[in-house]
Amino acid sequence: MSVVFVLIGASLLVAVGFLAAYLWAVKSGQFDDKHTPSIRILFENNKKSQNEESKKPNTGNTQPNEKK
Amino acid sequence: MERTEHNQNSEILEQQSGTRIFCYHCGDECPDDSIHINEKIFCCNGCKTVYEILHQHDLCNYYDIDNSPGITKKYDVKRNLDFLDDPDLKQKLIDFSDGKTSKVTLTIPQMHCSSCIWILENLYKLNDGIISSQVNFLQKKLFINYSEERTNLRQIVELLDSIGYEPLLNLEEKKEEKAKAENRNLYYKIGIAGFCFGNIMLLSFPEYLSIGTEELPEMKRIFAYINILLSLPVFFYSSTEYFSSAWKGLKKKIVNIDVPIALGILVLFLRSVIDILFLNGAGYLDSLSGLVFFLLIGKLFQNKTYETLNFERNYKSYFPISVTIRKENVETTIPVEKLEVGKRIIVRNNEIIPADSILIKGKANIDYSFVTGESKPITKFTGEMIYAGGRQVGEAIELETIKEVSQSYLTQLWNSKTFHKEEESKIVSLANSISKHFTFIVLLIAIAGTVYWLFSDVTLAFNAFTAVLIVACPCALALSTPFTLGNTLRIFGRNKFYLKNTNVIEQLASVDHIVFDKTGTITENNSAEVKFVGQLSQYEKSLIKSSVRNSSHPLSRSIYNFFDNTDLIPIELFNEISGEGIEAIINGHKIKIGSRYFASTSQMANDNGTRVYISIDNNDTGYFIISNKYRDGLKEIISRLEKEYELSLLSGDNDSEREKLRDFFADDKELHFKQSPHEKLDYINNLQKNGKKVLMIGDGLNDAGALKQSDVGISISDNINNFSPACDGILDANSFNKLADFIHFSRKSKKVIIASFVLSFIYNIIGLAFAVSGSLSPIVAAILMPISSISVVVFTTFSVNFIARKERFI
Numbered sequence: 101m102s103v104v105f106v107l108i109g110a111s112l113l114v115a116v117g118f119l120a121a122y123l124w125a126v127k128s129g130q131f132d133d134k135h136t137p138s139i140r141i142l143f144e145n146n147k148k149s150q151n152e153e154s155k156k157p158n159t160g161n162t163q164p165n166e167k168k
Numbered sequence: 169m170e171r172t173e174h175n176q177n178s179e180i181l182e183q184q185s186g187t188r189i190f191c192y193h194c195g196d197e198c199p200d201d202s203i204h205i206n207e208k209i210f211c212c213n214g215c216k217t218v219y220e221i222l223h224q225h226d227l228c229n230y231y232d233i234d235n236s237p238g239i240t241k242k243y244d245v246k247r248n249l250d251f252l253d254d255p256d257l258k259q260k261l262i263d264f265s266d267g268k269t270s271k272v273t274l275t276i277p278q279m280h281c282s283s284c285i286w287i288l289e290n291l292y293k294l295n296d297g298i299i300s301s302q303v304n305f306l307q308k309k310l311f312i313n314y315s316e317e318r319t320n321l322r323q324i325v326e327l328l329d330s331i332g333y334e335p336l337l338n339l340e341e342k343k344e345e346k347a348k349a350e351n352r353n354l355y356y357k358i359g360i361a362g363f364c365f366g367n368i369m370l371l372s373f374p375e376y377l378s379i380g381t382e383e384l385p386e387m388k389r390i391f392a393y394i395n396i397l398l399s400l401p402v403f404f405y406s407s408t409e410y411f412s413s414a415w416k417g418l419k420k421k422i423v424n425i426d427v428p429i430a431l432g433i434l435v436l437f438l439r440s441v442i443d444i445l446f447l448n449g450a451g452y453l454d455s456l457s458g459l460v461f462f463l464l465i466g467k468l469f470q471n472k473t474y475e476t477l478n479f480e481r482n483y484k485s486y487f488p489i490s491v492t493i494r495k496e497n498v499e500t501t502i503p504v505e506k507l508e509v510g511k512r513i514i515v516r517n518n519e520i521i522p523a524d525s526i527l528i529k530g531k532a533n534i535d536y537s538f539v540t541g542e543s544k545p546i547t548k549f550t551g552e553m554i555y556a557g558g559r560q561v562g563e564a565i566e567l568e569t570i571k572e573v574s575q576s577y578l579t580q581l582w583n584s585k586t587f588h589k590e591e592e593s594k595i596v597s598l599a600n601s602i603s604k605h606f607t608f609i610v611l612l613i614a615i616a617g618t619v620y621w622l623f624s625d626v627t628l629a630f631n632a633f634t635a636v637l638i639v640a641c642p643c644a645l646a647l648s649t650p651f652t653l654g655n656t657l658r659i660f661g662r663n664k665f666y667l668k669n670t671n672v673i674e675q676l677a678s679v680d681h682i683v684f685d686k687t688g689t690i691t692e693n694n695s696a697e698v699k700f701v702g703q704l705s706q707y708e709k710s711l712i713k714s715s716v717r718n719s720s721h722p723l724s725r726s727i728y729n730f731f732d733n734t735d736l737i738p739i740e741l742f743n744e745i746s747g748e749g750i751e752a753i754i755n756g757h758k759i760k761i762g763s764r765y766f767a768s769t770s771q772m773a774n775d776n777g778t779r780v781y782i783s784i785d786n787n788d789t790g791y792f793i794i795s796n797k798y799r800d801g802l803k804e805i806i807s808r809l810e811k812e813y814e815l816s817l818l819s820g821d822n823d824s825e826r827e828k829l830r831d832f833f834a835d836d837k838e839l840h841f842k843q844s845p846h847e848k849l850d851y852i853n854n855l856q857k858n859g860k861k862v863l864m865i866g867d868g869l870n871d872a873g874a875l876k877q878s879d880v881g882i883s884i885s886d887n888i889n890n891f892s893p894a895c896d897g898i899l900d901a902n903s904f905n906k907l908a909d910f911i912h913f914s915r916k917s918k919k920v921i922i923a924s925f926v927l928s929f930i931y932n933i934i935g936l937a938f939a940v941s942g943s944l945s946p947i948v949a950a951i952l953m954p955i956s957s958i959s960v961v962v963f964t965t966f967s968v969n970f971i972a973r974k975e976r977f978i
Contacts (some may be wrong), residue, residue: 127352132352139305
């Protein structure tokens with residue numbers, strides 16, 4: 101039954117690892133701006149998409165579009 | 169003869185305009201497709217230029233992320249950025265510089281979509297001196313890292329100006345850094361408290377369920393010791409602010425809600441440690457860490473802030489940082505705070521007059537919309553005095569200053585003591601006022617219980633005393649306020665009413681006198697009541713609409729919006745003479761729109777409202793009467809509020825609209841006209857001296873004093889991202905008609921808090937029954953505490969949402 105102490109020690113160690121990861125995340129500013137990254141992730145890889153864009157013929161877009 | 173020609177023309181026009189054309193860059197309607205590159209059509213050359221810049225640098229992805237994401241350059245005026253070369257001023261704007269690379273944070277109000285983020289984060293492609301740029305979208309901030317060797321601040325600002333993202337440049341105090349650190353601290357505290365809470369709970373399970381305690385008696389001991397270790401960071405780090413807040417309160421002889429909380433936490437910790445170390449018990453460490461964890465979550469919920477909005481602005485955030493002075497025909501730029509009396513200053517188009525001065529040269533056309541809410545510019549002539557805060561529209565003017573910047577008519581308002589007293593003193597929240605009695609009663613019970621048991625059993629007496637303090641720890645009480653008000657704040661936010669913090673809701677609920685400003689507050693800013701006197705054909709309407717399209721004068725905008733279903737015709741020639749009107753030639757017709765002297769030959773009597781005269785080919789066609797339009801639903805709001813509150817109106821204008829206002833306000837005595845900014849402040853102050861709780865609703869800088877002095881100051885804004893003076897809340901003009909509902913709702917929220925107090929008192933009484941009998945076991949505490957907290961949170965959340973649904977807020 102004394103194996104339970106080893107297990108508790110191990111589990112606490114793992115938990116401390118997660119706590120450290122969380123504290124690092126806060127420290128590095130990941131919780132300062134919770135909105136912009138959600139938009140940024142949707143941008144395609146810049147270089148690639150621009151090459152495609154320049155290959156494409158001009159696509160005139162004259163549709164009315166409400167600004168957000 | 170002429171009529172038929174008009175008709176023909178309009179027929180041709182209708183054929184042409186079967187499909188309406190919109191600008192590829194900004195999405196505005198284009199009169200024709202004359203400005204274009206390949207198939208892409210632009211509304212103006214400014215928009216076309218931006219497209220060209222982006223195209224050249226392979227940044228056309230901008231147009232793929234969102235359609236027509238650009239900012240129109242139609243009314244664009246080039247700014248004078250000379251001051252950015254001044255090393256002193258530059259130093260103040262930059263966050264950090266080591267001589268080679270510099271960091272700067274710019275505020276860009278124009279950011280509105282994902283394309284904006286994309287282009288602003290790809291700035292390095294437009295200027296190779298920019299190392300990196302990052303956007304915080306909600307705060308509308310752009311963080312730039314650049315190399316001092318390859319570029320400078322001025323070039324970066326010019327680049328941003330050229331693509332339509334004009335950064336705001338002012339020397340607003342950099343308070344935000346502090347707020348950010350506080351916010352991060354809360355996250356650390358919650359993380360650590362949560363971690364310890366979870367693990368302590370886990371290690372307490374054998375104790376709760378009596379598992380293994382017989383086979384392995386040392387397990388209970390070791391688990392309890394680990395629990396003490398885990399509770400140390402909770403006690404010494406996560407809960408510190410409750411102790412400091414309680415201490416601060418006690419020093420001022422106020423028993424705030426944090427006093428019983430701190431007492432509870434302290435007793436929980438000490439009793440648990442003594443229990444474990446000396447009495448072979450299990451302690452209440454699980455309850456302790458859970459309590460702190462829930463309280464901090466409540467705090468996070470309450471701390472919801474609107475990052476985009478700034479509730480602390482004063483005139484400095486909108487006045488220029490620098491001013492051009494002329495001395496012996498040499499123009500130099502100096503920081504505005506160094507401006508002295510008697511200096512000759514040059515104010516160019518769209519610049520703000522920094523100090524009260526006398527007009528020396530040029531024609532002044534001053535737009536005071538930021539100050540008074542009145543959007544029509546006022547014309548001033550040489551020798552006349554011009555108050556600081558106005559924006560010059562038109563040619564450059566020369567002025568001589570007669571007051572210092574901080575001593576001007578408007579700015580001296582900020583010298584009054586209203587702006588220097590401490591904010592906290594006026595807030596006595598419901599929870600704090602209750603906690604005084606609460607703490608007293610709890611201590612009384614605890615002492616009574618101890619005395620009772622002292623005669624029979626000393627250990628039991630100690631147990632009972634500590635147990636009462638533990639159970640009485642007003643966790644549920646402390647949670648009900650943040651969750652109720654935090655939820656209300658969010659519901660208000662969803663309805664475009666943004667409050668500085670949750671205290672404002674409680675204040676709003678206790679208001680008994682409401683004061684309104686007139687111009688810009690109960691009248692609409694950008695849509696005026698337009699009436700045309702005369703006859704116009706469809707073609708003439710098109711002529712007029714096309715002519716005013718290029719003018720950014722507020723009257724032109726009103727006329728432009730007046731013609732709804734009218735087509736646009738390309739303009740051949742356009743000329744705007746500031747203070748007089750506009751001239752345009754369209755299809756060979758000469759159109760003049762403007763003042764009577766400018767556009768008309770007739771002699772007519774003046775009445776209320778502003779008139780704009782029209783002449784087409786030198787024939788008087790008629791005139792527009794443009795008058796203030798009162799906001800939709802004003803009548804209904806006033807009559808609703810009149811039943812419960814005293815109302816008054818403070819206007820800086822003369823009383824020409826008194827008659828009209830009588831329709832809205834029943835009590836004529838409460839209409840005050842010609843009020844200076846200082847008089848507005850004093851008026852509020854007097855009401856408060858008579859024991860009134862005042863809600864002030866205003867908009868411009870001239871209301872800043874009154875907004876600050878009042879118990880709740882709400883500023884109305886057509887665009888919440890625009891400037892609004894320091895206040896407790898910003899109400900989007902579109903939600904003005906819900907004003908009475910908002911006040912009503914805040915009162916209901918207060919009732920919800922009271923109801924949840926009753927609920928949490930019931931829990932406390934149950935707990936006390938266990939406690940005074942000396943039989944509070946750790947498991948009872950561990951069950952009672954979370955259940956009471958969670959049920960209070962659930963109760964407040966549901967009831968606030970229920971009321972919101974009933975009032976149609978969600």
